[in-house]
């Protein structure tokens with residue numbers, strides 16, 4: 001057994017063999033130690049019975065002296081810790097990050113300078129508003145927090161899947177969170193922004209407009225955590241070994257492309273599989289299909305700080321990729337699921353101020369407030385100042401200082417010295433005069449010696465006053481279906497409000513973004529026509545400059561870019577008695593060759609009988625595996641005379657739903673009867689019918705191509721789309 005004692009300079013973490021037992025005592029300890037397959041108390045006492053408490057007679061009262069019962073119940077009573085104030089619901093995974101080439105020219109961060117090094121990471125994804133047990137697929141921003149365990153200390157990049165934030169100054173964060181969380185009197189609604197208090201707040205805070213556009217877009221309902229971008233949001237700084245600094249925005253670009261659910265699908269999934277995203281991440285890693293992202297940077301030289309029409313320090317603005325291209329500098333791979341959700345995913349503690357030399361923060365006032373909030377929140381969430389000693393938070397580098405004691409201290413610091421400077425910790429060799437070791441030095445983290453402008457004021461820079469240009473840029477950069485979805489999302493959320501005046505304020509605000517957008521959103525809501533002037537006609541509103549003549553930014557659309565293929569996509573193969581197993585095998589093989597997964601879904605869990613008479617095992621049933629769990633359907637053919645699934649309401653529902661959600665639906669032979677039964681035109685994009693009972697190579701290739709487009713928006717039912 002090893003305990004920890006301080007490093008020779010007084011730090012607390014060198015591991016040493018502790019027990020100085022003789023050989024005889026060790027042998028005795030081993031003989032008496034509880035076997036690994038037996039239960040013990042927390043003190044190591046072997047249990048003889050884990051089913052019955054100690055009683056005064058078999059039917060009598062339980063005795064207070066039952067310390068075994070009390071220990072077990074007491075521990076259970078204290079199992080829960082406070083959930084995170086925001087981002088309570090999440091999923092995590094281990095992996096590594098590796099830089100492609102040395103970035104020493106711009107940063108001295110060691111893990112970004114050595115391409116041979118794989119830096120271990122732990123990543124936690126989250127929704128923001130929902131409680132710990134809420135559903136995965138709600139409309140919300142997603143947290144994307146990465147902890148890099150570098151030899152120079154932990155670096156945390158605590159970002160979101162949306163590149164901008166709602167507010168500009170951290171002092172508004174408690175108000176924002178109180179507004180979006182369930183309303184305090186009723187604790188409703190859970191994990192949803194579609195309620196009065198959220199829209200009341202955001203319509204009074206015009207700076208929220210840009211992020212509202214992103215959250216109401218399909219980015220707010222990702223298909224998978226593996227298929228979303230991540231952003232550091234704020235402008236950070238890189239500093240190189242010469243002390244030269246540049247500004248930097250961080251991006252995570254997923255290898256599998258950026259994809260979304262449909263709103264109807266997201267809502268259905270919240271009931272069918274509330275853990276849809278967590279399960280998807282877990283299963284991908286467990287099956288060896290490791291999710292990957294590339295780290296991208298937009299680097300702005302110090303001299304260009306004021307070159308943009310917006311302020312680099314304003315977190316409600318992004319730098320369009322057309323202005324400053326994103327350079328991909330390394331890759332992140334998630335390759336190991338946690339062993340224990342609580343110990344790792346729940347107890348991990350991120351903090352934007354966990355930095356390494358070579359990376360620094362900027363004066364973004366939102367980021368500045370975050371630097372205080374994250375450590376502070378862990379004190380109540382993780383019960384004291386020693387949360388850095390929890391295994392998931394502990395750095396891989398040695399840690400030396402004289403911070404001592406506190407709740408839940410794990411390491412055992414020995415010696416009588418807990419201060420610096422000292423001459424005592426290291427014995428005779430170090431003295432006050434001419435001491436040979438310096439506990440701090442220039443290789444350590446130094447804050448950039450930045451010149452600051454007095455006076456001290458409680459104010460916001462006028463360069464933060466413009467709120468609508470990038471919201472408009474986002475709108476004009478969306479494809480037609482993306483615009484439809486965005487309009488429908490605004491309509492849905494605003495339709496849930498009980499206070500008409502708030503609804504009106506939002507459509508008035510949208511008139512500042514785009515007149516067509518505002519009118520389309522307003523059309524079914526029964527508001528007065530959008531009134532631009534009314535949105536800003538209140539005391540204290542500071543009108544920013546009007547920025548006209550924006551050109552679309554293609555990188556803001558999810559529809560742009562080449563397809564990332566169908567790797568890891570999931571296909572349901574619907575089978576019934578009399579199925580043609582050769583066709584099923586051909587489709588399975590074609591999908592597997594592209595890295596996609598398939599499941600055989602049958603009427604029950606009993607094997608179906610193939611046309612040749614042999615049994616074919618199924619993986620799931622039409623009841624427990626609805627179409628929303630899959631990216632595409634293949635309707636397998638059955639032999640002449642077999643009943644097939646065309647009369648099965650569950651199969652018809654699967655086909656209807658898949659079509660409504662714009663998914664690829666392919667069929668061979670009699671499988672096409674299901675498509676006819678739900679009244680879908682077999683010639684519509686995304687619907688593929690092979691008339692014969694087989695699945696030839698050209699047919700499976702067409703299926704793969706169709707699936708690689710992700711969705712066929714023309715297939716969506718008009719009811720799920722907003723009017724153009």
Ligand code: HDD
Pocket residue numbers: 084085086087090124125126142143144145158159160164165169170173232233234315348349350366367369370373374377378
């Ligand atoms: Fe925050 C958690 C991301 C602004 C205060 N935040 C938290 C998490 C993420 C973010 C991903 C979850 C980390 C985890 O998985 O444990 N937060 C952001 C982003 C922001 C942002 C991208 C803006 C750009 N946050 C922000 C502000 C404040 C906070 C302005 C307060 C002034 N955030 C917190 C917090 C949380 C948190 C209350 C809750 C749990 C935690 O920190 O550890 O301190």
